Amino acid sequence: MRRRFLLAGIAAGAAGPARAQVGAALPAAPPAPAPLPPGPLPLESYDFLVERRARPTRLIRPRASPQPWTREPVPAGAERIAYRAAGRTLWGLLGLPARAPGARAAPALVYAHGGFAFANSDFEWLRFLIERGWAVFTPTWRGENGNPGFFEFMFGEVDDLASAVRRLTEEPAVDRNRIHVFGHSVGGGLCDLLALFNDLPIRASGSAGGLYFPDDITADPRNPLFPPDDIWERRLRTMVPSARQLVRRHLAVLGSEERLAPQVEAMNDQARAAASRLTVAVVPGDHQTALRPALDFFLARVEAGDV
Template structure:
């Protein structure tokens, strides 16, 4: 049965492709995702994903412009800075009084003006916000990798934001929705932010690609490919306090989310979760408001 791929709020992306989300996966989902004892940042240094398919991100969307209230920049994506990618940040005047900042990772597999419209709440609350696009989105260079190399792009965007003039590195936060929530957790397990607020995040690559098996671009027989895309396998690597948000009308927090929370807490890191009114997409404005309250605890 063909269904329309989920969109990230009305108007956020265009031309979302039709996906067969119920195709039988060619891999076995473990009942309990394994715990990898390595630090995730160290594990990434010794792993390279082996793509067996090379193609753009699985949502079609037009080239990126500059939405109202944004400053368009190009940042060097990827671990080696070899892929120029577009990002938008809020307008601000650098001053001697340093400003808190939020790196926000969008949902879906394409960037749209609607994503940027949601960022207004951050800059009105006094944060400088950067919203990056990722490799292979919106006609940009690179190949879609299903979260792994996109995490490298998110980390590169974080480096760009923290080095912008007037940014307070001690009040440097990360948040993201859906696919961006998944990347938020993986990024926060690689380098330290002050706090993280994943919204409707996935924590298990087995669950994600079990639903979207047509997006698999790596060898599904290689369990390491799933492990390296699954934050639940590296719960003890989380490097900052985190608050997980989810809509009460979407898929509930599952046993893998609880396992992540248990593993994070075993490592002595603060993590909590909260249901908010709304669907998978409709929860985003409220969750951004909650993330601001959360981040303000550290300012």
């Protein structure tokens, strides 16, 4: 365990040890940290990135993603491109808008799919955005769809998402100053976590149905992926406890029929009191049907400069 020692009474350039003056005032104690504002968000005071580096996930039985998948042909108008993440070669589908010679590079959306496997439908539903002049990149993660690596349930996958964002900056048709990140469900949770990483060229980020608390992150007791009694395994798979540390404004959108929707106003009040960059919003629908309204809401906020 590291210990910190306070060295006092050493003057710069002194020839020998300094002597404390009789009656000298002792240095003031550092101020106590401000209390965390109460509310439905389970805020904590630990440093997320420090703890994440110190506590890599411990997979009890490394395995591939539990969700079945089907090998599909590359959709028309898309390109399958590779990207490197943690020493692995992964891939995603890239769709680019029609572009006149000399036209400005396109804004881009990196979309983090829901569930634990990728399907062409995760790309196809975003064609409307390509028709509006956006580039769309839909990456796959480690351990799914036959990819190398193991399924980590919202831990290592966030590193893959970060690498996918960096890969997109290499595309000459993409404006690296207008890269946006949005995800659904578990993919939304990855986007939430990515808003804690400060070394990425992301203009705005958001999620639909991806606002998870540590108590939502559970391990199957019959076949646990990680030690079920380790609170850090749950804390480091969700952004919410560290919402005060967001490095950019992040919009988390919920469907009106989702469990947390009635608490949105209280969550926003708490986030403001904590000086967090998190905003939570509600659109009509449940966990599935709210996806398109949530993305539309996010895009409207982006175009208005409110995210």
